[in-house]
Amino acid sequence: MSARVTVRTRVHRFDATGEVSARADRLAGEEPLEIRLDGEEFTVAMRTPGHDVELVHGLLLAEAIITRRADVREIDFASGLGPDGSRNYNVARVRLDPGVHERRPPTRRQVYTSSACGICGTASIEAVEKQSAHPVEPPAPGRPLIDPAALLRLPERLGAEQSVFDATGGVHAAALFRVPGDGRPAEDPAAGRTTAAGTCPAGPAEPELLVVREDVGRHNAVDKVIGWALAADLLPLHRTILQVSGRASFELVQKAAMAGIPVLSAVSAPSALAVDLARDTGLTVVGFNRGRTFNAYSCTERIGPAAPPR
Structure with a gap:
């Protein structure tokens, strides 16, 4: 498990009598991921590091910006640097296929999206409900999908x-x-x-x-x-x-x-x-x-x- 997925810390455990014991513990990692689309700021999402390429693909699909893998030409994390100059991979520069901009109007987002909210960076109420390129198939009469x-x-x-x-x-x-x-x-x-x-x-x-x-x-x-x-x-x-x-x-x-x-x-x-x-x-x-x-x-x-x- 990556050190950035979980972070070691020290805690003091109390019980009802006031007894205290010190122990090591682990916390879930949470770091910002700045996503830029063709050089423009799109969003900053708070996430647990790991599987970030999947996160970018899934987020762009949910925002109706892409509909397939070929819509993303490149995702580059090389520019993400920490305060000490070390690479932290917290910036994703996404290069989209030119046809994406021709098919769909640009989506405006605020700069910050917290880990508690998946749509709070959306710029307007009308943009919350997106039109899916992969509509859900209707139920088949008399043929349940799952027991x-x-x-x-x-x-x-x-x-x-x-x-x-x-x-x-x-x-x-x-x-x-x-x-x-x-x-x-x-x-x-x-x-x-x-x-x-x-x-x-x-x-x-x-x-x-x-x-x-x-x-x-x-x-x-x-x-x-x-x-x-x-x-x-x-x-x-x-x-x-x-x-x-x-x-x-x-x-x-x-x-x-x-x-x-x-x-x-x-x-x-x-x-x-x-x-x-x-x-x-x-x-x-x-x-x-x-x-x-x-x-x-x-x-x-x-x-x-x-x-x-x-």
């Missing part, structure tokens, strides 16, 4: 991969799962053999964990996950589920919709605006998914037992 039991297992599967949280207790996490049925090989748990995924029922097969990312900002973790998928040319993410460790906020629904992700599952509550946006975009929002029960707030047709094989 409720499999969906309930996703938070535990995410938690098992949260190494930075285990060390610090101070980061959010996001995971992307792929549901069999998109033409890729998948394990058929009933038969114990590999089959063509398109012939497997959608529900009983366990979703495949594709990627997990952690960050002090929950929106950063999601940007890194989606940026990973964009860099791997996997968009649109039509048969996937995004599991997050916190609440389902408006900006997370928006980011999922921009990537074509049909299901966002959270361990905590969604906001009213998040549910409104999910209904508008046809996205399924699940909240309070904590291993035993969950609440579904929109497009519930994607959840249900799969039909038995014929």
